[in-house]
Structures are given as C-alpha cells and as structure tokens.
Amino acid sequence: MNTSIETMLSRRSVRSFELNKTIPEEVLNTILKVGQQSPNSANGQQYSVIVVDNQNIKDQLVEITAPSSGNKMTYISKAPIFLLFVIDYNKIEKAIAMEGQEMIASENLESLLVGSVDVGISISAMSAAAESLGLGTVVVGAIRKDTTKIIDLFKLPKYTFPIAGMAIGYPSEKASTQITPRLSMETFAHRNVYKLDNFEKHLADYNQTMKEFYATRGIQDLTWSKFICKYYTKELYTDIAEVYQKQGLGLK
Numbered sequence: 001m002n003t004s005i006e007t008m009l010s011r012r013s014v015r016s017f018e019l020n021k022t023i024p025e026e027v028l029n030t031i032l033k034v035g036q037q038s039p040n041s042a043n044g045q046q047y048s049v050i051v052v053d054n055q056n057i058k059d060q061l062v063e064i065t066a067p068s069s070g071n072k073m074t075y076i077s078k079a080p081i082f083l084l085f086v087i088d089y090n091k092i093e094k095a096i097a098m099e100g101q102e103m104i105a106s107e108n109l110e111s112l113l114v115g116s117v118d119v120g121i122s123i124s125a126m127s128a129a130a131e132s133l134g135l136g137t138v139v140v141g142a143i144r145k146d147t148t149k150i151i152d153l154f155k156l157p158k159y160t161f162p163i164a165g166m167a168i169g170y171p172s173e174k175a176s177t178q179i180t181p182r183l184s185m186e187t188f189a190h191r192n193v194y195k196l197d198n199f200e201k202h203l204a205d206y207n208q209t210m211k212e213f214y215a216t217r218g219i220q221d222l223t224w225s226k227f228i229c230k231y232y233t234k235e236l237y238t239d240i241a242e243v244y245q246k247q248g249l250g251l252k
C-alpha cells in the first residue's frame with residue numbers, strides 16, 4: 001500500500017479544529033488548484049468555490065445550517081476556512097452569449113446532476129489533497145437547508161446554485177481519529193449486475209458494529225438502521241426545486 005492510499009483509507013470527517021492555526025496561502029492555493037483540475041463534464045467547468053475566511057460569514061453559516069433539533073455545526077465558525085461550492089452555469093451562459101447563442105442545457109434536470117457530480121468530484125479531490133497535507137475536512141450538505149439565505153449571503157448570481165460546503169483546518173486534539181465503519185464490501189461492490197444477497201445478515205452485522213462504534217462515542221443503543229431513520233423518514237430541504245428554478249436553472 002502506498003502513502004496516498006493509506007491517507008485515503010484512514011480518513012474520517014474532522015469536526016474539531018485547532019483554533020488560531022491558519023492555513024498558509026500556498027497550502028490553500030494548492031488545494032484549490034487540485035479542486036479546479038479535477039475531472040468535470042465536457043470541461044464545461046460548471047462549478048465554482050467561494051473561500052470563506054470572514055468570521056462573521058462563518059458565524060452566519062452556523063445559524064443557517066442549524067438543525068431544528070440537535071447540535072449546531074459550530075465547527076464551521078471554528079474552522080479557519082469554509083469552502084462553499086456552487087453549481088455554476090453563469091460562466092457558460094456568458095461564453096455562449098459571446099458566441100451569439102443561447103444556453104439551453106441548463107433548463108433540464110441533467111444540469112443539476114452534472115453540476116452536483118462535478119462538485120462532488122472536486123470536493124473529494126480537495127479533501128484528499130488537504131488530508132495529505134495534514135489538514136482535516138468535513139463536508140457540509142446542510143447549507144442546502146436554506147439555499148435562499150445562502151444565495152443572498154454570497155450574492156450568487158443567476159445560473160448558480162449552492163450545492164455543498166466544506167470546513168477545513170488542522171484537526172484539534174479533540175478531533176476523533178476513529179474511522180467510521182462501512183457496510184460490508186459485498187453490499188457496495190457488485191460484479192457485472194446488481195446483486196444484493198443476504199442483506200439482512202449484512203445489515204445485522206453492521207448494526208452490531210455501529211452499535212459498538214456509537215457506544216465508544218457515548219451513544220448507547222443506537223444502530224445504523226435506527227440512525228438513518230432520523231434522516232430518511234421525512235422530507236428534506238423541500239424548496240430546492242423552487243429555488244433552483246428561481247436561479248434561472250431548470251428541472252425539465
């Protein structure tokens with residue numbers, strides 16, 4: 001195993017950062033370069049990132065992402081840098097207009113899929129780069145809790161849409177070093193056709209593993225299946241389609 005693989009396999013989300021330890025500009029620029037250079041659909045580069053180091057903006061993000069019950073994501077305001085990733089068809093629209101033509105593809109649901117995949121790949125590359133440089137990261141999808149406020153706060157123009165964020169900084173001593181276990185490989189990787197055999201057995205084993213994992217974090221009697229009920233038994237962020245369309249993008 002080489003060191004790149006070792007770093008990737010030992011990664012975990014970091015939600016506690018060393019206060020007052022800033023990220024040197026050259027380190028940040030390297031991470032941004034990795035994000036920009038990542039593969040993207042048709043080299044359309046339909047994504048942008050906003051680098052947030054302003055304390056007031058980070059504090060506002062803690063409020064915007066606050067769950068209706070449970071803990072606020074205060075680590076956003078404690079991280080030296082928060083990156084906001086946006087799907088960005090603004091640049092494409094301008095390039096097409098310069099050619100005297102009209103952007104059409106942004107009117108379809110495909111625009112959301114393309115932009116989201118591009119952003120996801122970019123985030124993944126940037127977090128791997130950051131981790132290889134001793135930094136820790138956590139992706140924050142909760143910025144989609146109120147995309148209207150995010151659009152106002154960051155002055156996002158027409159044809160752009162905020163899709164995710166990432167807090168980044170040096171892990172503090174309090175940051176967990178535990179790797180979150182996953183379901184068995186058989187439930188993830190299928191050969192030639194999708195085949196999910198004996199899922200009940202895999203699930204029972206994983207529930208037991210996660211029960212022990214949560215217990216090490218002081219949470220008793222929680223299994224993975226109970227945990228995901230919290231997320232998937234209700235509607236989430238129900239105004240996404242409306243806000244996406246208000247931004248001049250479409251879901252046809």
Ligand SMILES: Cc1cc2nc3c(=O)[nH]c(=O)nc-3n(C[C@H](O)[C@H](O)[C@H](O)COP(=O)(O)O)c2cc1C
Pocket residue numbers: 011012013073138139140141142143164179180
């Ligand atoms: C798209 C995406 C959105 C996420 N959103 C949040 C979030 O809003 N808040 C948070 O604390 N963690 C968030 N996470 C981190 C996940 O909770 C974490 O990756 C998952 O629990 C697995 O743990 P690990 O990263 O330590 O392996 C997000 C991760 C991804 C990839």
